[in-house]
Amino acid sequence: MKKLINDPRAVVDESVEGFGLAHADLVTVSADPKYVTRKDAPVAGKVGLVSGGGSGHEPLHAGFVGRGMLDAAVPGAVFTSPTPDQIIPATLAVNSGAGVVHIVKNYTGDVLNFETAAEMAQAEGVEVRTVLVNDDVAVEDSLYTAGRRGVGGTVLVEKIAGAAAERGDDLDAVAAIGDRVNQNVRTMGVALSACTVPHAGSPSFDLEDNEIEIGIGIHGEPGRHKIAMENADGITNRLLEPILSDLGTASGEKVLLFVNGMGGTPLSELYIVYRRAAQILAERGIAVERSLVGNYITSLEMQGCSVSVLRLDDEMTALWDAPVHTPALRWGV
């Protein structure tokens, strides 16, 4: 394991510290309990948006703290959801009285910790709503599982719900638009190589030289199945098929196409995947109205990508376009 780290157990502490130093104009870092808030939080009259989860997915979530997106991010240990004693003070810190929305990726740990925190924050007088993100079509049979995981769609939920909060929507409205994004987005990922969790020291799963993992999660947890390596077009076909059939997109619809890198794949390859995904959508008469390509929700240094398709309506498009000013996503300001 070769990593640019010092003590494997200090990775999150030191990384968040560096993040705070680099973006001191935008965010404030609380070291213990660990959470990151928007510099001007709480913003008077505005619904607060809090997300969080295990670390190792940077820039998610702390990179999305700022005007027009999150008010706070709560980083856990690597791939481990944060604890209520972090989530509660973060929630209190961004509550201006208008209530707080928790954006939670659907993993047992995240759900349980945010649930506990929400209860306790409510007990302190903060109204909390939860938007659960579960866009991963790789999880097929949700009856006998913990349900679909929250993956790439999370970034889109955070941007669009963040814009709704910024324009002054109330608590229920912000939660509703977050839910709407979640309901209209589907994601599927692939890993070409595993990542190595610093404290574990060895790759999170095994792949032969000629194998890839289809339907990979963002924690290095294995996916749907292993297949022999294929070319980018073939892999992209495999990712798009379940997304589009599950989303049930019809010709004439408008979508946002998001090709996300898992951390160790060059941007140039993401554009090759984007090219094929755009071709598939064009063949089906689906209009790509907006796009996002890059490393936004990663899995340490894993090689691979995920593709997300979000069915857009005019309101979502307008909220997507609204100004955002965070370390990792910025436009219009």
Add this chain to the structure above:
Amino acid sequence: MKKLINDPRAVVDESVEGFGLAHADLVTVSADPKYVTRKDAPVAGKVGLVSGGGSGHEPLHAGFVGRGMLDAAVPGAVFTSPTPDQIIPATLAVNSGAGVVHIVKNYTGDVLNFETAAEMAQAEGVEVRTVLVNDDVAVEDSLYTAGRRGVGGTVLVEKIAGAAAERGDDLDAVAAIGDRVNQNVRTMGVALSACTVPHAGSPSFDLEDNEIEIGIGIHGEPGRHKIAMENADGITNRLLEPILSDLGTASGEKVLLFVNGMGGTPLSELYIVYRRAAQILAERGIAVERSLVGNYITSLEMQGCSVSVLRLDDEMTALWDAPVHTPALRWGV
């Protein structure tokens, strides 16, 4: 070699095609000869800025085409400088009559191809100035080498010279500010792993499990020396020392600190490096006025990073802050 590609020889074609599809609002792609121009090029009265080089460093250069930065980017084959028959039409396409500045990284191939292209463009009546970027302090003895390489500083030259062109500076002024940035920036890189050029199929150099390459170039060309793996703080010390001694920064000066990922290193690790670099600068009384952290000039999927320090003056700071709207760098608009 596992990559999200189709034909290894079509990597640049397909990647640039995908890039053009994803950013059709900002850029126009010419497929053959291959170059990328700003959508609204040529901009009347404005000096044109053209850069280019081998592919594999994405988002550099095409990702920096747009308002406030480059007017055109010319991508060569992977790690191979582009040819005059690409550079010439790109130069002509962005010339509004105010002349064109070529931003060229100091590699024999880039220099020779841009030199030829500049001559021929001049013959067609376009005034051309060249800004040579050579910020890599890893190359020690420039008397007996091809001189210092152009690396991370290139991004800063392109941003700041781009802002100067956008505000209406004339040809010589734009070239002068580009040179000034180059004279005030120093960079040093490290590789934890090698990258694999698609057409070559095997890693560009060999590193043992416990070895790293200090002073790596951005083409997988070996660096100053191999050393045994160290922790992030130790490595960062090694990168900063030659930068600061060569730059001769004094206490009280203001700088921009740029921690760049080589492509395969997680953002979280870049922030750990940033943290230590910021500590070192603070210890020396140097004020970090601006920062940039992320994958901006990469070496395919190489693991590692480079650190650049740019000595700022008020004009450079203002030009850095000026609006920029490109696929990979955007603010103020």
Add this chain to the structure above:
Amino acid sequence: MGLDVTWAVKWLTLSAQAMAEHRVELIELDRAIGDSDHGENMDRGFQAVLDKLAESPPETPGAALKLTAMALMSKVGGAAGPLYGTAFLRAATTLGDAAYVDAPALAAALAAARDGIVARGKAESGDKTMVDAWTPAADAAAAAAADGDTLAVLIAAAEAAEAGAVATDPLVARKGRASYLGERSAGHRDPGAASSALILRAAAGAAA
């Protein structure tokens, strides 16, 4: 009479030792069907328990378990944090502020812990989770409690938990992160069941 706070502190201390010793093993179990963090999470959590114990020594077994619940809840994270947190909290509530824990109280505490895990995680027996260690443990404790011997209760619970953990090997996971693997989760031991068995063995060891 019965077990006192010294036992409780020894239990937690032995648990912390067990988590440190088996850290890599638990990481490896989680690596196979999860995300490689369970050993790290539990080790971190029980180190925090030790710190808390040193900081403010508890006066009753119930207080010791409550402090443990709080430390685990705030330091473990992931799925295991809230689940173990709830388990220890429910057990602590059952024990109240009694100075001594007899066999029936022990059995009741273990049943409450199990119920807490089920209430939070909604897993059933056979879902390949820590419930598959806690349910047989609670049942075995209840059966052994009739004889009135606390050590026997704890040994019965530990043995049942260990057997329960082993029995997760062939199961297909239906809850937690391993459930995403579907059929591929069979053939691996559930990490949470394994850590549960270690903790219950520590309880018996502390009473021996």
Add this chain to the structure above:
Amino acid sequence: MGLDVTWAVKWLTLSAQAMAEHRVELIELDRAIGDSDHGENMDRGFQAVLDKLAESPPETPGAALKLTAMALMSKVGGAAGPLYGTAFLRAATTLGDAAYVDAPALAAALAAARDGIVARGKAESGDKTMVDAWTPAADAAAAAAADGDTLAVLIAAAEAAEAGAVATDPLVARKGRASYLGERSAGHRDPGAASSALILRAAAGAAA
């Protein structure tokens, strides 16, 4: 009399074959002290030469070399593109539109090619570049030209280039990408010198 356009076309065809055959070998040489692209660049460039030759067959040796210069300049890229482009352009200029190339003209063309490379790249002998193949080749050609035998001139040039390429092995690079390696560049053959030797051997092969 002397060599005609058929020879020139055969030379370029054999060169293209050599680049394709030795593509991986040249990549490997460049991998050791450069950036792993020389074989790919040269192969791509000479395939373009073949395309151009098929598209518009040249009528004189000079025209063939000029077309080659243009194709290499526009398709090779990197350092080698402009250097080989200049070399072939200067050689073409020397030959003019003569239908036949005699031994002195050949030697003059090789000298012009070498001078072109030096003018562009500013490398000296011993800098571990393609100059270390071209300079001995041009010198050997000049010496052999006195006898008037074009084949002898080309064989002398090829042998000298091959020896020159081998002689780059122990050198420390002072120009091009390999120079960044400093002392570590010693012990490896310069890829550009190796491709130069292949091209000059093809010239002799075409005349045989």
